[in-house]
Amino acid sequence: MLELHHVCKWFGGLPALQDVSFTVETGRITALIGPNGAGKSTLINCISGVDKAQEGRILLEQEAIEKLPAHRIAALGVARTFQNLKVFARLSVLDNVLTGLTVAAESSFTVSMLRLPALRHQERQLRLRALEALDHFNLSAKANWPASALSYGDKKRMEMARAFVGSPRLVLLDEPVAGLNSAETARIARHIRQQRRSGHTMLLVEHDMELVMDVADHVVVLDSGRCIASGPPDTVRRNPLVLEAYLGRMEATA
Amino acid sequence: MMTSRENLFYFCYLHRTGLTVIGLCLLLIGWPLVETNPYNLGLTNLIAIFAMVVLGLNLFIGYTGQISLGHAAFFALGAYGSAIGTTTLGWPAWPVMALAAIGSAAIALAVGLPALKLSGHYLAMATLGFNIVVYTILIQWDTVTGGPSGFAGIPYLAVGALVFDNEIHFHYLVWTFAMLALLSSLNLVRSGAGRGLAALAEDETAAAALGVDIRSAKVKVFILSAVLASIGGSLFAHCYAFVSPDSFSIFVSVDFVIMVVVGGMGSIWGTLFGTALITLLPEWIEALDAYKDIVHGLILVLILIFLPQGLVTGITDTVRTRIALRRSRHA
Amino acid sequence: MADFQDLLQFLFAGITSGAIYALIALGFSVVHNTMGIVNFTQVDFVSLGGMFMFSGLFWIGLPVVAALVCAVAAVTAVGMAVERFGVRPSRSQNHLVLIFLTIGLSIILRGIMKLVWGKNRMAVPPLAGEEPLHLAGATILPQAVVILVMTALAIGLLVLFFRGTRMGLAMRAVASNQTAAAVVGISVGRVKAASFALAAGLGGLAGVLVTPITTLSYDVGVLLGLKGFAAAILGGFGSFPGAVLGGIGLGLLESLSAGYWSSAYKDVAAFVVLLLVLFIRPKGLLGK
Numbered sequence: 001m002l003e004l005h006h007v008c009k010w011f012g013g014l015p016a017l018q019d020v021s022f023t024v025e026t027g028r029i030t031a032l033i034g035p036n037g038a039g040k041s042t043l044i045n046c047i048s049g050v051d052k053a054q055e056g057r058i059l060l061e062q063e064a065i066e067k068l069p070a071h072r073i074a075a076l077g078v079a080r081t082f083q084n085l086k087v088f089a090r091l092s093v094l095d096n097v098l099t100g101l102t103v104a105a106e107s108s109f110t111v112s113m114l115r116l117p118a119l120r121h122q123e124r125q126l127r128l129r130a131l132e133a134l135d136h137f138n139l140s141a142k143a144n145w146p147a148s149a150l151s152y153g154d155k156k157r158m159e160m161a162r163a164f165v166g167s168p169r170l171v172l173l174d175e176p177v178a179g180l181n182s183a184e185t186a187r188i189a190r191h192i193r194q195q196r197r198s199g200h201t202m203l204l205v206e207h208d209m210e211l212v213m214d215v216a217d218h219v220v221v222l223d224s225g226r227c228i229a230s231g232p233p234d235t236v237r238r239n240p241l242v243l244e245a246y247l248g249r250m251e252a253t254a
Numbered sequence: 255m256m257t258s259r260e261n262l263f264y265f266c267y268l269h270r271t272g273l274t275v276i277g278l279c280l281l282l283i284g285w286p287l288v289e290t291n292p293y294n295l296g297l298t299n300l301i302a303i304f305a306m307v308v309l310g311l312n313l314f315i316g317y318t319g320q321i322s323l324g325h326a327a328f329f330a331l332g333a334y335g336s337a338i339g340t341t342t343l344g345w346p347a348w349p350v351m352a353l354a355a356i357g358s359a360a361i362a363l364a365v366g367l368p369a370l371k372l373s374g375h376y377l378a379m380a381t382l383g384f385n386i387v388v389y390t391i392l393i394q395w396d397t398v399t400g401g402p403s404g405f406a407g408i409p410y411l412a413v414g415a416l417v418f419d420n421e422i423h424f425h426y427l428v429w430t431f432a433m434l435a436l437l438s439s440l441n442l443v444r445s446g447a448g449r450g451l452a453a454l455a456e457d458e459t460a461a462a463a464l465g466v467d468i469r470s471a472k473v474k475v476f477i478l479s480a481v482l483a484s485i486g487g488s489l490f491a492h493c494y495a496f497v498s499p500d501s502f503s504i505f506v507s508v509d510f511v512i513m514v515v516v517g518g519m520g521s522i523w524g525t526l527f528g529t530a531l532i533t534l535l536p537e538w539i540e541a542l543d544a545y546k547d548i549v550h551g552l553i554l555v556l557i558l559i560f561l562p563q564g565l566v567t568g569i570t571d572t573v574r575t576r577i578a579l580r581r582s583r584h585a
Numbered sequence: 586m587a588d589f590q591d592l593l594q595f596l597f598a599g600i601t602s603g604a605i606y607a608l609i610a611l612g613f614s615v616v617h618n619t620m621g622i623v624n625f626t627q628v629d630f631v632s633l634g635g636m637f638m639f640s641g642l643f644w645i646g647l648p649v650v651a652a653l654v655c656a657v658a659a660v661t662a663v664g665m666a667v668e669r670f671g672v673r674p675s676r677s678q679n680h681l682v683l684i685f686l687t688i689g690l691s692i693i694l695r696g697i698m699k700l701v702w703g704k705n706r707m708a709v710p711p712l713a714g715e716e717p718l719h720l721a722g723a724t725i726l727p728q729a730v731v732i733l734v735m736t737a738l739a740i741g742l743l744v745l746f747f748r749g750t751r752m753g754l755a756m757r758a759v760a761s762n763q764t765a766a767a768v769v770g771i772s773v774g775r776v777k778a779a780s781f782a783l784a785a786g787l788g789g790l791a792g793v794l795v796t797p798i799t800t801l802s803y804d805v806g807v808l809l810g811l812k813g814f815a816a817a818i819l820g821g822f823g824s825f826p827g828a829v830l831g832g833i834g835l836g837l838l839e840s841l842s843a844g845y846w847s848s849a850y851k852d853v854a855a856f857v858v859l860l861l862v863l864f865i866r867p868k869g870l871l872g873k
Contacts, residue, residue, distance in 0.1 A: 071464075088460070321684065383860050551694075554685065
């Protein structure tokens with residue numbers, strides 16, 4: 001589904017990503033792990049178009065997307081969640097999830113202002129899809145709440161609903177369980193497994209090792225912007241380079 | 255199963271927007287029969303004309319989160335465009351109005367494409383600068399615009415044999431336009447495109463990641479607001495038969511912004527309320543004309559400090575949150 | 586020879602108005618650097634400078650120098666009051682709200698000025714006499730000389746203030762990193778109030794200097810202030826040398842276009858150039 005070839009990015013003189021290459025298989029969950037500052041968020045931003053890599057190629061099902069602006073990449077079927085939550089606080093929960101269907105919705109102002117019958121029909125269809133997504137993520141009861149009234153855990157799930165509602169080809173999950181307790185983490189893990197059963201392809205960035213070992217089919221490890229290991233979870237967790245990257249960091253701060 | 259009374263309530267709630275619009279239309283149809291004083295009718299007509307400008311401006315400022323301190327310029331382009339087109343050039347009024355609107359749209363595109371790359375005070379300054387340029391031209395190019403003494407003799411609008419030449423006719427004319435603009439704005443706001451704008455206002459990065467073309471959306475709203483302002487300006491010219499540059503200065507632009515803020519940034523209904531309040535204020539505090547500026551400024555400042563979302567949005571948001579919290583406690 | 590004299594005349598006029606724009610631009614920059622907002626009441630500080638000067642001279646009967654000092658001090662006091670009662674109570678971080686807030690405060694100030702001093706235009710006598718001087722064939726008003734001397738003095742004092750005094754250093758610290766400054770023990774609130782006062786003083790000085798040349802009214806500061814704002818953007822918003830450069834640049838631009846093209850449209854020239862700068866290089870000449 002997604003191929004990265006020799007992706008490099010510098011911030012000024014500082015290298016954030018160096019020669020990163022890996023593949024995300026269709027229908028599988030690939031986890032991206034690594035110590036803080038390894039470049040995981042930068043990489044996700046480059047893939048989704050929020051940021052741009054200076055070198056290298058990013059291919060979405062053979063189509064080059066590294067130079068495309070974020071909204072075009074979204075139109076190609078790439079959805080994402082955000083590490084620090086980017087929820088639209090002033091919109092209702094339902095409207096938040098509906099924004100996940102922006103690509104499917106009519107964008108012409110004129111048609112929208114005239115509210116032609118075709119548009120009304122489309123709106124009804126979109127609402128049904130959004131309500132369905134809310135149902136999957138157990139948020140139906142709060143559909144009409146202002147999003148600002150939700151708890152942190154609910155907001156995380158709403159962002160996920162927003163990402164999955166458009167049936168995207170690829171979903172980038174940026175630390176979906178950051179800041180959640182174990183009960184809520186388990187809930188998210190269940191949702192992720194559910195989505196995988198539906199056939200969604202996911203790239204998961206996470207610090208929570210339990211979650212990664214639990215759901216990931218394939219793991220890629222970044223350290224200081226380089227890809228230092230990749231493989232199935234069990235192999236990677238025993239890789240000495242990986243251990244050193246994590247423990248070495250811990251020793252330095254101890 | 256719901257009782258028929260519950261069914262009725264549910265129906266009303268579901269279609270509350272449409273019903274409110276219909277209710278307002280009925281009210282407006284009957285208004286000139288109730289209010290026979292032409293001066294007061296003139297006031298409500300002014301509210302309708304300004305509402306057109308402020309609706310577009312609210313979509314731009316409130317919904318899309320941008321700034322314009324120069325919208326009086328587009329109001330002027332419509333007014334003077336219609337004035338010059340119908341009086342000096344002698345062309346028929348309706349096509350001239352459309353032409354002025356298209357011209358305003360073109361200028362909005364030309365100014366907006368580069369200007370909307372800016373934000374915050376840079377955009378504020380750019381729109382202010384644009385207004386000052388247009389205003390100065392209105393004053394200095396007196397051979398065409400009539401200069402500071404204004405431009406008189408603008409013909410009335412007519413549809414067939416019906417000429418719009420008194421306050422009652424104006425009422426139906428301008429409020430038809432205003433209601434169409436209101437309806438279009440409500441439709442836009444409740445559509446996918448409208449949600450894209452709301453998303454854009456809160457978080458551009460997230461909106462882009464969801465598929466909203468940020469630049470295109472900003473420019474489209476800017477152009478839409480310019481067209482609405484221009485049409486309002488044309489109506490203004492044809493109703494008063496006279497225009498002068500003072501109605502299009504940066505101070506007027508700021509008044510439009512005050513109407514947006516008071517009503518509620520992003521609230522379509524709030525627009526009507528804010529426009530009405532600011533337009534009628536000088537009438538209510540007539541004795542205190544000397545205090546007019548202070549009152550205007552004070553209202554703006556107090557709202558921004560205590561209720562920054564504006565009166566209508568602030569109240570509806572508080573109510574919605576309270577209802578939601580109460581339901582969760584009972585659940 | 587006449588052409589050269591004309592050019593000299595225009596240049597001198599340009600530098601003179603440029604000095605005024607520079608003072609106003611500096612006021613905008615000071616507040617923006619420490620508080621992160623664009624303070625639209627700056628335009629009213631300019632008008633107030635002229636107003637207080639007028640009152641000092643004609644209501645109280647002070648001698649010229651005393652009236653000047655008192656006027657600037659009075660505007661500074663007003664600035665502090667505006668910050669304390671107008672800006673500080675707002676707890677919003679939304680930049681839209683803050684911009685509109687200062688606009689609202691500006692409207693209130695103008696309303697108060699209208700009440701106290703009336704709507705009519707007034708005249709303030711020049712500070713150094715009315716006899717025009719002659720330099721290299723060009724006619725110069727003594728007021729222009731006063732403007733240039735006072736502005737240069739003010740800029741010099743400003744530089745000394747920022748380099749040499751504790752408050753100046755504190756202001757630079759807050760402008761650079763507010764959180765770090767607070768951690769180090771700097772009273773950020775007091776610094777913000779002080780920077781507002783400083784900006785007001787600069788605006789008031791500009792008003793005192795320029796109103797003998799232009800007429801005085803409650804809204805005289807608006808167009809001047811907006812041009813000062815434009816000058817700040819031209820030179821690079823937030824940069825002090827940029828403010829001075831932008832001010833002089835805008836003044837020269839205006840004067841030359843008025844002289845060689847059309848004086849009726851000189852405002853158009855100024856703001857069209859501003860629009861071009863904003864579209865092509867919003868950072869301005871020396872902007873960060």
